[in-house]
Amino acid sequence: MAQQTEESCEQSKRLSQVSRYQLIEGLLKKLIISICLKTEKQKIFGFLLLLFYYLHFQGRASAQLTPDSTLGGESSIITPGVIINRQPADRIDGGASRGANLFHSFSEFNLNDGQRVYFASPTGINNIITRVTGANPSNILGTLGVNGAANLFLINPNGIVFGKNARLDIRGSFFASTASSLVFADGNQFNATTSQSTPLLTVSLPLGVQFGTTPKPLDVQGSTLEVLPGRTLGLVGGEVRLIGGKLAAPGGRIELGSVAGNSLVSLNPINNDWRLSYEGVQNFQNIQLSQGAVVDASGEGGGDIQVWARSLLLGENSSLEALTLGKQPGGTININASQSVELTGTGTYINDVSLFLLGIVRPSNPRNGIFTLSYGSGAAGDVVINTPSFIGRNGAFVATSTLGLGQGGDLTINASNNVELTASALITGSGLGKKGDAGGITINTGRFLVQDYGVLGTSTLGTGRGGDLTVNASESVELIGNNPILIAPGARFLTGLFSSSLAAGDAGDVHVTTQRLSVQDGAAIGASTAGKGQGGNITVTASKSVELSGTSPDAQAQSAIAATAETGSTGKGGNLSVQTGQLILQDEGRLSVRSRGTGDAGNLEVIADSIRLDNQGSIAAATTVTGEGGNIRLQTQSLQLRRNSIINAEAGGNGNGGNIAIDTDTLVALENSNITANAFQGAGGRIDIDTQGLFLDRTSNITASSTLGINGVVDIDTSVRNVEAALPALEENVVNPDQIIAVSCLARRNYKRGSFTVTGSGGLPSTPYGAFTDSYSLTNVQPISQNNAAAANHNDSLEESNAPTLHPSARAVTTEELSLSDRTPPLQEAQGMFVNADGQVILVTLSQLQAIAKAEDLVCHYQSSVSQSRKSGVGS
Structure with a gap:
């Protein structure tokens, strides 16, 4: 730094010296001319001055160019x-x-x-x-x-x-x-x-x-x-x-x-x-641009600009520009900085960005940033930035929009460490009434931070499609909001990631992939349509967590991820998909797909290990006019709703309520938390809940009703669907047969005839006299027909003089008399099972379907048989 300061001082001295010479030279010229018009003596004096001028200044001028x-x-x-x-x-x-x-x-x-x-x-x-x-x-x-x-x-x-x-x-x-x-x-x-x-x-x-x-x-x-x-x-x-x-090279490099x-x-x-x-x-x-410096390759077709530096520092109304003004395609602005790219504006950011978003910016407007815009039929150029760290602040922005018939350019930032936008923007769009498609924005980084009116946005205001917005952050994405600013009737300026359509063109999609996504203080991720075009889809994949919490300081904006069809729109709202380890919606944080126009709301899907809604957290798929409510599908191990939280797929006006499908191990709804699929004039929606545990207090409700139309359906299923998956796996190492062979089927009697081998899914007692605990109840045991028995290798069988009584809870068989004989053939081992329409488990052999038993804990093996002399004896 000291060396740079010394060099700057030396250059300033040299420039000052040159300026002084130029001033003296100019004064001498004027003096010589004026004197030459005077008296003879004055003319002699003028001649001497003229001689001095040529000897000194002209000699100095020649010395400036010295071969x-x-x-x-x-x-x-x-x-x-x-x-x-x-x-x-x-x-x-x-x-x-x-x-x-x-x-x-x-x-x-x-x-x-x-x-x-x-x-x-x-x-x-x-x-x-x-x-x-x-x-x-x-x-x-x-x-x-x-x-x-x-x-x-x-x-x-x-x-x-x-x-x-x-x-x-x-x-x-x-x-x-x-x-x-x-x-x-x-x-x-x-x-x-x-x-x-x-x-x-x-x-x-x-x-x-x-x-x-x-x-x-x-x-x-x-x-x-x-x-x-x-x-x-x-x-x-x-x-x-x-x-x-x-610096200018029109359409050049x-x-x-x-x-x-x-x-x-x-x-x-x-x-x-x-x-x-x-x-x-x-x-x-380093390369530094300051005090309104402009590097401009604009022309009939935008030219190319290439920058290589340790750090590119751009500020004070300076810019890099490659505008397309005619039919030729634009070039590329390629920036490579081994340390950082830092753009600093002059604080006029909100107005400048609003002009870009509304598509009315003119070629003389761009400042405080990097621009490849198209005003003609040629495509706008691309912007590619490669650096470890990208920082935009105080009104700086990058734009690759089309404001004519040409396609918009793509914007790509590869920043291995971080990308930070503080009151700055990255924008691409299609201009007002234009046909060109907007370009896309791709951010590849470690940490992505947007705060204080920072915007990552793509839009279309014509028939062209909006560009896609993609953020890949290997560590985290963090959006921190501020009070919303009204920039037009019904239009607010927020902090976040946005894709929008304001006309007939479809909005682009939004993709976010990271480990952790945090949206705070009224920031948002949004894909919307306000015209005939379809709203964009939002896909969020966060391997660890997604957290939406809080509102703006003035409580006018919620932290949200929303796919919306706005008021007056006819296009359908986009879909929203979230896949994460943990989803947290708290302090009015919300996920939503919503239609405020005549189009339908999109669908909303969440796949997460756990979902927690707290203090007015919400998941919504709703319409307010005539559109159909969207559908909600939640798949999780644990779903919790607390303190006025809600999941709803409601429809206002003539629309029908949407459907809600929840697949979870446990569902808890407490403190006035509700799940609703209601409608006003249309039919209520359908709510399907598949869970093993449902816990609601008296203040929480699950409803699918209609004020003036047909009520919907609420279907809650708490049964186990997959029986084979529900049963514990058998032990791979079977115990020594000598330890499990008894002389009786009753573990507490010491008979020395016959054998009885038990293989159970819940494990075996260490000896025939040990207690056998169960995992599943044994009920409705049916008598086994002797016609179904196979030929016996053993000569023993079990019989009773009176019908036995089976007590499932005690796992014991009681009878007045029990004896073993050698005349009953053994049982065949069960070779399959299925669940019938009543939810019963049926054990079957491949050749016989008559032997039906519901026995989750106990199966007889080793060719033994259980028989009873009274055919009417049934366990209870």
Whole structure:
């Protein structure tokens, strides 16, 4: 920083010295002219002044353009007083010609304010390459031109300054750099830091610019530097500072690069011009635009702007622009910053962004940001920003909208660490009454923060479709709101992510993927239609949590994720899908799909491990006019509603209520929390709840009614649907048979005949005399027909003289007499089961369906049989 301050002071001193010389020179000229009209003595005095003027100032002017001796007999020649383009100018002739390259070498290269200096461009010369070998920077305060169509390269490793009145008059492209040398394809270098003789000059094309250990800055101080349409304007140095002024290449290309020491920036020929690449650069320095500086590649088709830096700092009404004004497609603004991109506005943000959203901005309006807009039939260009950190604040914004017939451009930000928007916006849209589709916005980052009227928005105000909005944040997305601002009747300015249609075009979709999504203090994610177009869909995937909490400080805006068809719209509202680990809606936070027009509301789906609504949290799919209410589907393990929270799919007017389907393990609704699918004139909706546990207090309700129409249906199912999945799995390691073989089917009697093997889903007692606890009740056991028994390998059977009584709760069989015989064939093992219409479990064999038993805990195996002599004995 100290070094930068010292350099700035030295440059200021040099500029001040030049300005003083210019002032004195002007006064002397006026004095000489006035004296020459006076007496003879005064004329003599005037002659002496004139002699002093030519000896001092004209000598100084010549010293400003001082060729060195490194080119020998091919050194540059300064020819003053040449009329070029109808005005006097100094012409630079001579130089060393090699093929299509013409080389010049100077020890000093400066232009005074008002001075016009042109390089001669002989036939066959494509590139004029000029180096400055002295120890001072070049101060370009006048007009620098080429008297021909050649490209001009200016290299001074000690720095270059373009003053307020600096101008370019060049038909080719222009490159200025504080590099130490120009590198050619054959390996030769045109070096500005060491003396070099003529034989090293080459006919090869320039390959790149090589920088020394400490590249010096390159400053533009209020200048307007412009090349002809389709040409390239490149500035590459250490620090690059644009303090006011303008760089322009209409429909062409502008290259800005700021590199650190020992860097090679390559020159790649494209379409008879040049493009810079930075593969040979390890470290960069900063590029700063301030005081209304403009970098402009606008034209019939928008041109390209490429920026490479450590940090790009843009503020104070400055901008990068590539507007499409005609039929040709726009180019791309490509920004690469190894550390950060920071855009800072001037606080006029709300009005500026509102104009963009309403599609009435004009080409003279864009400031405080980065813009690729289309005002013609050509497509707008794209904006691509690659950096670890992107920050927009205090009214800065980026826009890639179409305000004509062309397509809008896409906006992509790849910021590995974070993207922060504080009172700033990223916008793409289709203008008022226009046919072009809006471009999309894609944010790829770690953490995404939007606060204090920050907006990420895409819109359509014509027949074109709105662009899609996609946020991929590997860690978190956080939206923090503020008091809403009314910008038009019924239109409020909020903080958040928005896709909207205000006309016949469909709105774009919104996609958010992250670990954690937090929407606070009245911020929102919205997709809406206010016209004939369809509303956009919203998809949120947050692996850990989604939390919507609180209202704006004035309580006029709720924290929300909403897909809405607004008042007066005829289009259908979009759908809303949320998939997350934990969904929290509290303090009036809400999820909603809603229609306030004649179109239907969309559908709402949530898949989450747990859903909690607290203190007026809400999930809604509702209509207020004639549209049909949307449907709600919730799939979760735990659903809780507390303190005036609500889930509703209601319809006002003639519409029918929507449907609500809830699949949850447990549902708790307390403290005046309700689930409703009501209607006014239409039919009530349907509520289907599938749960194992439903807990409601007296103040909470589940209703599907209609005030004037047909009531809906509420269906609550608490049964277990999947019996096989509900039963515990059998143990893989079966216990030793010696421990489970008993001489009786009764575990508490010691008979020594026969055997009885038990395999149970709930586990086995360690011995036949241990207690056997159950997981499922044993009821409605039916007698087993002996006709169904298979041939016996065992000679034992169980019989009783009186019918046994089965007590399911005690898991014991009581009878007056129990004996074993060897004449009853054994049972077959059950080979399947199903649930009948009454909810009973049926155990079956493949060949027999008559043996029906409901026994969740107990199955007899090992070819034993249970029989009873009284066929009417039934367990109870």
